[in-house]
Amino acid sequence: MTMREIRVLNDAWRVRREGGPDCPIELPADGVDAVVPGCVHLDLIRLGLLTHPDLGDGEAEQAWIGRTDWTWRRPLGPADRIGADEDADAVCEIVFDSIDTVGEVRLGEEILGHVENQFHAHRYRIPAEAFAAHRVLEVALRGPVAELERRVERYGDRPVNADGDWGVYSYLRKAACSFGWDWGPKCPSLGLPGDVRLERWRDARIDAVRPLVTTCNDRLAILEVLVDVVRDEATSEDGELRATARLEAPDGRVFEAEGVADPEADHVRILLEVPDPQRWWPRGRGGQPLHDLEIDLRRNETVLDHDRRRVGLRIIALDTGRDPEGSRFRIVVNGEPMFCRGANWIPEGLFPGTAADDLVIARIEQAVEANFDMLRVWGGGVYESQAFYDACDERGIMVWQDFMFACATYPEEAPYPESIEREADFQIRRLAAHASIVLWCGGNENVLAWRNWGWKERMDPAQSWGRHYFTELLPRIAATLDPSRPFLPDSPWSGSVDADPNDPDHGDRHTWDLKLEDVREMIPRFVSEFGHQAPPARRTMETAIGREPFAGESPDAMAAFAGRQRGWGGDQAQYDRWMDDWFLPPSDLDGRIWRMQLLQARATTFTYEWLRLHSNRCGGALVWQLNDAWTGHSWSLVDVAGRPKPAWWSARAACAPRLLAFSVGEAGIEIAAVNDTDETWGGGVSSGGVRIRRVDMAGVDLDAAALELEVPPRGTRAVALLPDLVIPADPSMELLVAESGGHRAFWFYGKDAWLSLPSPAFDLRIERAASNVFEVEITAQTILRDLHLDEGALGEDVRVDENLRCLLPGEVANMRIRGVSSLREDDLRRSGVLRTANECGPSGAGR
Incomplete structure (x- = not known):
C-alpha cells in the first residue's frame, strides 16, 4: 500500500425510530431505507410516509420528528474493506463529513465517539478485523428540540431571537434557522447531511491544503501553500517527509516547488512564485482564471497522498481606515476598491446542507443574472457545499463568509469553546483555497442584539454571551490559519463591542429602520442587510396550499396565506402600513399580490440606486435575501420555486454596470449616473450627454434640455437640474424622463395612489x-x-x-x-x- 485509499459508504443505510413522543405514522420495526447524504425528513417524504412541510399543514404534521431519537445503521463486511492483507497495520478510519447533530457513533458494541456539532467532520479509527466480524456501524442521534430543552434545564435560559419562540438554539451547533426564523418554519431535522467514507493510509496523509496568496500584482504573485498533514507514528518510516506542489496556469505555464516537513510541525510550507500572473477578479472587473494546483505528499520516493484543487490568484484587503466622516468599509481586490452589489444567502430549501448541487448553482446563476458580484453566507444557516464555492470561484462572485452564529447569546463554558474552535479550524482549512471568499465574519447580529435589543440589561453580568468567540477565539484562529483574508468580528460592526454596531459612519450597517424613499436620509459606509417583504408568485403559493383557499378571489383571500407569515407584526406591519400610503386598494386577490410585490420592487430600487450613487462614501449594498427556504412571506428576490419576484428585476436594473437615475441632492432633483466599467461614459452634448424631458401622461414634451454628463471609469456623477425644467405645473400629471446612450430613468412626482396614471392600454x-x-x-x-x-x-x-x-x-x-x-x-x-x-x-x- 502506498497512496491513501478511499471508499464511499453512502449506500446500504437504514434509519430507525428509537424513542420520543407517539409516532403518528406506521414505521417498520427495523426502520426504513435512508439516503446519505440526507436527513430523516427527506427519507420519510421520499417513501410517502410524511407530507413535505411546505405542503398544506405539513409543518404541524412533522413536529414530532424533532422530539424523536433516530439511529442510522449500516453493516460493514469484507466487501467494504480496502487495502491488502499485508497492510493490516495501516490506519483505517471512518469519516463523516457532517453529522446533524447530537448523539454518538458506534461500531458494534463499541462507542467510537460522541457528536454535537454539525459543522465539522468526524473521524474515527477502526480495527481491520471489523470487516471480517461483520460489525454494524451506527449513528444514534437525539431529537434536537428535546435536546435543546434538556440543555436549557441544565445550563439555564438565555436570550435568543424571537424571545426563545424558536427554542434556545444557541445551545446546539446546528443551523439556527432550522428551528424557525422570520422567513421560515420550525422543522429541525437530523441525519447525515455529508458523505460517509472509509479511508486507509500509512505514515502520513494530507488533512487540508491552504493556498494563501501573499503578493499579487500585475508583475508577480506569491502563493504560500500550506499542506496540513496528519502523521501516524506506528507506521512511519525513515526519511524526509516532503510535499511537492505543481501549479498549472490557464495559459499553460507550469510552476513547481517543494517543501520539507519539520518533524515537529503539522504542515509543510511551499512557496510558488508566478511572474506576470493571470489574476482572478470579481465579475465585472476582469476574468476568473483558475489554476490547477496538485500536491503530492512523499516519504522518500513513495507517494503517500495526493490532492488537487483550483485556485485563483488575487489579494484581498478590507479598508477600514479613518476619514473625516468616520471610518471606511470597503473590500479591496488586487489593490482596487470595490462597491459590492449583492445579496444575503440563506440555506436553499428547508433542510440546511441537503440541497442538490444543480439547484444551488441555479440560484447562483440568478445572482449573476441580477448583476450581483457578492453573496453573504449568513450565520444562521450552514457553511455551504463545495459546489457553492466552486460556482462562485468560476463566476467571480465574492463571498462574505459568516461563521455560524446568529441573533443570539452563546455560552462560553465547556464544552462549547473546544467544539467551536474545532469547527472554525475545520472550516477555514476546508475553504481557504477558494478565491471567491474575501471576508471571514464572526456572525450575524450577535453584538447588535446583546447591546441594542435590551439583552445586556436582562442578563446577569456574569453570564457569558459569546464575546470571547467574536473578539478572541475566531479572530485568533483566522489570523493563524488564513492571514491572507480580513476578519470582521460580527455584522454589523463599528469597531468595538462598546460602539453602536449600527453606526452609519463606521463599519457595516443593517438598515431595517429606513424603508422605501426614507433610505435617502442616510448614507452608511456599507449596508450588509436591507430589504422588504413580498409573497411568492401565486402559482408557487397554490402549489403549497392548494387553489381552493384562494377561490374567493377577493383581496381578503390572502388571509389563507396568513399561516405562512412569520415576520413581526404580520401583514399589517410588513405591507399594509406602506401600501395604504403608496397604492389605492385592490378589488381582487391578484391586485393585492401585485401591490405587495411591487412595494418590494420599489424598495429594492430606492436602496440600490441611492447607495450606488453615493459609492464615494458607501462600499456596498447586500439585499436581504436572494433565495428562499419555503413557500412563505419573505424578503427573498427569488421564491422557493426559483421564480423571480418583481424585485429581482428591479435589482437587476439597479445593479447594472451603468446606471442612470434621478436622485435628490441639496439643490433638489438631480440626474445622476454610475459607471462601473473601465471606459468613460458619456461626455458633452455633442457626444451624446444626457437628454432630460418633462412630459405629461400622454408622453407629450413640456420642456427639455440636453446636458453634459461624463462619468469616469468606476465613478459617479450627479448634476443638479434647473428648477424651470423640473418643477411641474401639475405634478400628478407629469414626469421626468432621462436618456443617455440607451439608458433611461424616470421620475414620478408622487406615490401611485395620487398620480393620474391612465388605465393601461x-x-x-x-x-x-x-x-x-x-x-x-x-x-x-x-x-x-x-x-x-x-x-x-x-x-x-x-x-x-x-x-x-x-x-x-x-x-x-x-x-x-x-x-x-x-x-x-x-x-x-x-x-x-x-x-x-x-x-x-x-x-x-x-x-
Whole structure:
C-alpha cells in the first residue's frame, strides 16, 4: 500500500425510530431505507410516509420528528474493506463529513465517539478485523428540540431571537434557522447531511491544503501553500517527509516547488512564485482564471497522498481606515476598491446542507443574472457545499463568509469553546483555497442584539454571551490559519463591542429602520442587510396550499396565506402600513399580490440606486435575501420555486454596470449616473450627454434640455437640474424622463395612489420563435409604468428575458417567453398575467 485509499459508504443505510413522543405514522420495526447524504425528513417524504412541510399543514404534521431519537445503521463486511492483507497495520478510519447533530457513533458494541456539532467532520479509527466480524456501524442521534430543552434545564435560559419562540438554539451547533426564523418554519431535522467514507493510509496523509496568496500584482504573485498533514507514528518510516506542489496556469505555464516537513510541525510550507500572473477578479472587473494546483505528499520516493484543487490568484484587503466622516468599509481586490452589489444567502430549501448541487448553482446563476458580484453566507444557516464555492470561484462572485452564529447569546463554558474552535479550524482549512471568499465574519447580529435589543440589561453580568468567540477565539484562529483574508468580528460592526454596531459612519450597517424613499436620509459606509417583504408568485403559493383557499378571489383571500407569515407584526406591519400610503386598494386577490410585490420592487430600487450613487462614501449594498427556504412571506428576490419576484428585476436594473437615475441632492432633483466599467461614459452634448424631458401622461414634451454628463471609469456623477425644467405645473400629471446612450430613468412626482396614471392600454403581437419559445411585442397605447409579466401565471416552467419595464405611449418592448407550447393574446390578457403600476392609482382603482 502506498497512496491513501478511499471508499464511499453512502449506500446500504437504514434509519430507525428509537424513542420520543407517539409516532403518528406506521414505521417498520427495523426502520426504513435512508439516503446519505440526507436527513430523516427527506427519507420519510421520499417513501410517502410524511407530507413535505411546505405542503398544506405539513409543518404541524412533522413536529414530532424533532422530539424523536433516530439511529442510522449500516453493516460493514469484507466487501467494504480496502487495502491488502499485508497492510493490516495501516490506519483505517471512518469519516463523516457532517453529522446533524447530537448523539454518538458506534461500531458494534463499541462507542467510537460522541457528536454535537454539525459543522465539522468526524473521524474515527477502526480495527481491520471489523470487516471480517461483520460489525454494524451506527449513528444514534437525539431529537434536537428535546435536546435543546434538556440543555436549557441544565445550563439555564438565555436570550435568543424571537424571545426563545424558536427554542434556545444557541445551545446546539446546528443551523439556527432550522428551528424557525422570520422567513421560515420550525422543522429541525437530523441525519447525515455529508458523505460517509472509509479511508486507509500509512505514515502520513494530507488533512487540508491552504493556498494563501501573499503578493499579487500585475508583475508577480506569491502563493504560500500550506499542506496540513496528519502523521501516524506506528507506521512511519525513515526519511524526509516532503510535499511537492505543481501549479498549472490557464495559459499553460507550469510552476513547481517543494517543501520539507519539520518533524515537529503539522504542515509543510511551499512557496510558488508566478511572474506576470493571470489574476482572478470579481465579475465585472476582469476574468476568473483558475489554476490547477496538485500536491503530492512523499516519504522518500513513495507517494503517500495526493490532492488537487483550483485556485485563483488575487489579494484581498478590507479598508477600514479613518476619514473625516468616520471610518471606511470597503473590500479591496488586487489593490482596487470595490462597491459590492449583492445579496444575503440563506440555506436553499428547508433542510440546511441537503440541497442538490444543480439547484444551488441555479440560484447562483440568478445572482449573476441580477448583476450581483457578492453573496453573504449568513450565520444562521450552514457553511455551504463545495459546489457553492466552486460556482462562485468560476463566476467571480465574492463571498462574505459568516461563521455560524446568529441573533443570539452563546455560552462560553465547556464544552462549547473546544467544539467551536474545532469547527472554525475545520472550516477555514476546508475553504481557504477558494478565491471567491474575501471576508471571514464572526456572525450575524450577535453584538447588535446583546447591546441594542435590551439583552445586556436582562442578563446577569456574569453570564457569558459569546464575546470571547467574536473578539478572541475566531479572530485568533483566522489570523493563524488564513492571514491572507480580513476578519470582521460580527455584522454589523463599528469597531468595538462598546460602539453602536449600527453606526452609519463606521463599519457595516443593517438598515431595517429606513424603508422605501426614507433610505435617502442616510448614507452608511456599507449596508450588509436591507430589504422588504413580498409573497411568492401565486402559482408557487397554490402549489403549497392548494387553489381552493384562494377561490374567493377577493383581496381578503390572502388571509389563507396568513399561516405562512412569520415576520413581526404580520401583514399589517410588513405591507399594509406602506401600501395604504403608496397604492389605492385592490378589488381582487391578484391586485393585492401585485401591490405587495411591487412595494418590494420599489424598495429594492430606492436602496440600490441611492447607495450606488453615493459609492464615494458607501462600499456596498447586500439585499436581504436572494433565495428562499419555503413557500412563505419573505424578503427573498427569488421564491422557493426559483421564480423571480418583481424585485429581482428591479435589482437587476439597479445593479447594472451603468446606471442612470434621478436622485435628490441639496439643490433638489438631480440626474445622476454610475459607471462601473473601465471606459468613460458619456461626455458633452455633442457626444451624446444626457437628454432630460418633462412630459405629461400622454408622453407629450413640456420642456427639455440636453446636458453634459461624463462619468469616469468606476465613478459617479450627479448634476443638479434647473428648477424651470423640473418643477411641474401639475405634478400628478407629469414626469421626468432621462436618456443617455440607451439608458433611461424616470421620475414620478408622487406615490401611485395620487398620480393620474391612465388605465393601461397596449397592443400585442406574438410570433413563435422556436419550440416552446415565443417573441412578444408590446406597443404601449398609454404610458405603462412597471409593466410586469407573472411567469407563473402562464405555466409551471415559464421564463422571460425582460420584465418590469416603463414605456411611454407609442414605445415598443420586446419579450421572449420560454416554456409554453402555445401562446395566444387571450393568454396574456387574462387577469394576473400582465400587470402595471397604473392599476394601483385612481384610474386603476378596483384592479
